[in-house]
Amino acid sequence: MNQFKKASKQLSIFVTAGYPKLNSLNDQLNLLEANGVDFVEVGIPFSDPMADGPTIQETSDLALKNGMNLELLFEQLNERTSTLPLVLMGYLNPVLSYGIDRFLESCNRVGVRSVILPDMSLEIYERFYRDQFEKYEVFPSFLITPTSSTQRIQRISKVCKNSFVYLVSSNATTGGKSTFNADQAKTYQSIRENCGETPLFIGFGIDSKEKVEYVQEVSHGAIIGSAYLKALGLNKEKDFLKSIR
Amino acid sequence: MTKIASLPDEMGFYGDFGGAYVPELLRPNVEELALAFKEKKNDPVFHSTYISMLEDYVGRPTPLYLSEKLSTKHDCTIYLKREDLNHTGAHKINNAIGQILLAKSMGKTQIVAETGAGQHGVATATACALMDMECIVFMGEIDIERQAPNVQRMEFLGAKVVPATSGSKTLKDATNEAIRYWINHPDAYYLIGSVVGPHPYPEIVAHFQSIISKEIQEQLKKKTGKSSPSKVIACVGGGSNAAGAFFHFYDEENVELIAVEAAGHGLKSGKSAATSILGTPGVLHGSMTLLMQDEFGQVTEPHSISAGLDYPGIGPLHAYSIDSGRTKSIPVTDQEALIAAQELTKSEGIIPALESAHALAALNSVELEPSDIVVVNLSGRGDKDLSTYLK
């Protein structure tokens, strides 16, 4: 059963574990669940997040200063009461340092079914890590871009059949400005077709109700990261959640 | 052990090290680059353009200078490979010229680069001025302060120097910013400065620096009748001058290869950049390599008196070669490097870069026989370090 497939028009939020406080995560999960969010991406902070813009960099730095690490993250996840599906998202190095088997075993134990590690390319996954992922029944999700080839999208969506495909709205680091126009509708339509049965979500630069609704029309749902974290930093996360509904 | 000259494999691996650990966003960029390099690498027209630019513009071949003073002191034969005599004052220009030609052949018009000490930034800005390319250089805010003359040189050459204000504000962060810029501007050409980064960069940079060991072979043959020395010594930041100086000797097992690591205040001080001695395997800037990292896999900030050596990683080629025992790495402290710099300046009238001074200092800790012929790669000149030397 693919837990990301249940509904159309989904909404997902990305939060950095350990931000703004070391123990914020479980309150965050409860809040997001109460506000009708469908699943949450939990960011594993890293010292050198090369695909991230300033907002996620800053939350990641602060989370590390607060003392967040994978050991603690799995403890917190183990104690959570929220029943929302979760995806762990982060860079490969902290995961390798923790131990890939131990990491996947921990994911399995706390009920995390999917993981996104942007610097673990599909090729690297297939060469080194696929067997372990399969053994622990953790399903990786991979990114695609609006310029990814048909072949590439089909190949990735096959690998992601138990999770989802993450379409980044444009070639940019996280938190940039995304713009959507009529021309793109066709692109999204064709990407969605190429994904077949695999759910497709769109993220990067989504920061308003209009964009959420647009994205929910052309895919299975929207993923919001930087815009939510910005609001969270200002203690305005509840207002933000209201504003996009 | 696999012959190093036949590496990396199709995915960019040198044994367990290397590869292209890049987000999908960068995949087209690195693939385009790998394709272009594969085509140009063995293209005789491309190669002869590169060589004639090195000869006529950069000033190659650089001399292989017999240092009688050092030879007497250490009771063996010591040559200095004078990369300090290159245009712009360091080996970095070999790579900048090679890659700018590659960029040009790919139809690129904008170049982005990272720099630590500013030597690679200056080399890149120079190549861009020559080839009419737009040039953007990321440099850590802290390095901008401590290497002000090189910032002025880059700006006078027409480059835009952008401070990297994230993280620790040094070379590692400048590299993050350059990669982010590349993600946001996929049409730009990222001109990396050392044998680091995702495949195919380590291979590209090693290729363009390998001219150093090619010349050593030819020059040594003329001077001694033998084309291989017994030892080659080079400092390692990311490892581009070392890769160049070692390249054609990798598969000659009787040539000892010695990589000199910046030990900062000492190996056990917690303030060093001796990555290949203290580091453990990990992924940074797109490749699997040896890394200075904490117990949670967070990359730590290295220290060296030399801004060109304080990088927390090392090229995957070196990680492999050191791990497999082909290259030996030895540590040299800030203090030892300063003494070696002073010694060369006073005895030979050559002011070496602080980076190169590490390689010179290693002569004191390597075991030397009277029959030894040693080549020390003098990677750059020390004008940029005068204020440190005069302190």
Ligand SMILES: Cc1ncc(COP(=O)(O)O)c(C=O)c1O
């Ligand atoms: C003169 C000189 N030598 C060595 C280095 C270190 O770089 P690499 O290890 O890539 O040769 C630098 C870097 O700035 C340099 O300027």
